Amino acid sequence: MQVATPRMSIQPAVHSEARFPNAFEDLMRDGYVILPEAISSLKSRLICAEVAPHLAATPKCVGDFYGWKTTRVGGLLNKAPSTQDLVLHPDVLAITRAALQPSCDCIQLNLTQAIRVHPQERAQAPHRDEEMWPHEPKLRPWLINVMWPLTAFTKENGATRLWPGSHTDVLDRSIDPARSIPAEMQPGDALVFLGALTHGAGENRSNAPRDGIIVSYCLGWLKQYENQFLAYPPAVARSFPTPLQRLIGYQMHRPNLGGWEGQDPIQALATNPHTLCPHVDALTPDIARQLKAHYGEDA
Ligand SMILES: O=C(O)CCC(=O)C(=O)O
Ligand SMILES: [Fe+2]
Incomplete structure (x- = not known):
């Protein structure tokens, strides 16, 4: 017997395919x-x-x-x-x-x-x-x-x-x-x-x-x-x-996933990549706002 799996309704984030509208x-x-x-x-x-x-x-x-x-x-x-x-x-x-x-x-x-x-x-x-x-x-x-x-x-x-x-x-x-x-x-x-x-x-x-x-x-x-x-x-x-x-995959997935030395991994494609770098947050705007609010700072 097959049991239907619930699936959430999906709202397109991008919807601009002119040649194939449907x-x-x-x-x-x-x-x-x-x-x-x-x-x-x-x-x-x-x-x-x-x-x-x-x-x-x-x-x-x-x-x-x-x-x-x-x-x-x-x-x-x-x-x-x-x-x-x-x-x-x-x-x-x-x-x-x-x-x-x-x-x-x-x-x-x-x-x-x-x-x-x-x-x-x-x-x-x-x-x-x-x-x-x-x-x-x-x-x-x-x-x-x-x-x-x-x-x-x-x-x-x-x-x-x-x-x-x-x-x-x-x-x-x-x-x-x-x-x-x-x-x-x-x-x-x-x-x-x-x-x-x-x-x-x-x-x-x-x-x-x-x-x-x-x-x-x-x-x-x-x-x-x-x-x-x-x-x-x-x-x-x-x-x-x-x-x-x-x-x-040479990209950050916010928040902070897939980095390299705390940096955007595209840095690894530079001819002479630096490795002594600060870790720099890559946050979604939502999380960035939440953290500011947590520390009592203005967004
Ligand atoms: O070659 C195909 O038609 C499909 C192959 C496939 O579905 C797969 O290997 O996962
Ligand atoms: Fe397949």
């Missing part, structure tokens, strides 16, 4: 939304070409979650630099912030991962990506996933399978496959879905690989799935645009 509402209602032609097919081909050698050189995965006839490659932002445009996609970021920012000071990148589902790979077990944080109930979204197809996604070749509306139920690993739908898409489209939506890669019954890139974002106070500071240590991250440096 996307946020669709996402929150159904648990997913497809953004058609979110990037050009040219850009998608470029990303595909950059990722291809890495997918070809990487051994197949090991495990019943990752799949045995599946290849995955992480840390794409420097291996395939055009993926930076996926991560910084303005419409996706607007939708993601609207969904996550009510529950955090700033969002962060959770992972980038290319996924090749090879012919004869079985359907991945139904799951939720929010399972990695074992805390229930989650009253609001903790994670937003974006699947960017690099090849056409079809019912036959393993398009991601989604159980629409399942984000409001508890996870049921034996959920009826007949109630799922394949996210059929073309390169350039983007599938945005909630981390609480039950889903899985489909079975690949075709004779060609199905390739896609997952980009996911999570609340800024969570442990990221992919260790971004190993994927992009300062020597690598230094060349990234500042908004990307911030998203991967």
Whole structure:
């Protein structure tokens, strides 16, 4: 039996996605939304070409979650630099912030991962990506996933399978496959879905690989799935645009979380970072006011 999990109503913090005006509402209602032609097919081909050698050189995965006839490659932002445009996609970021920012000071990148589902790979077990944080109930979204197809996604070749509306139920690993739908898409489209939506890669019954890139974002106070500071240590991250440096985690999450030597961790990207620095508060305006009031000072 499925027990409905109470979820608080969600007020969008940012809601300016001009090209996809209903996307946020669709996402929150159904648990997913497809953004058609979110990037050009040219850009998608470029990303595909950059990722291809890495997918070809990487051994197949090991495990019943990752799949045995599946290849995955992480840390794409420097291996395939055009993926930076996926991560910084303005419409996706607007939708993601609207969904996550009510529950955090700033969002962060959770992972980038290319996924090749090879012919004869079985359907991945139904799951939720929010399972990695074992805390229930989650009253609001903790994670937003974006699947960017690099090849056409079809019912036959393993398009991601989604159980629409399942984000409001508890996870049921034996959920009826007949109630799922394949996210059929073309390169350039983007599938945005909630981390609480039950889903899985489909079975690949075709004779060609199905390739896609997952980009996911999570609340800024969570442990990221992919260790971004190993994927992009300062020597690598230094060349990234500042908004990307911030998203991967070189940022403070107020109050005072994620600093380095008491400073904004973006200082670590300076050519000669200082380490003898004072710890400097990074407080939310609310907490700053409360502390002033506590000490009897004017706000
Ligand atoms: O490749 C896909 O379609 C989805 C993969 C997935 O959901 C996962 O690995 O978490
Ligand atoms: Fe997943």
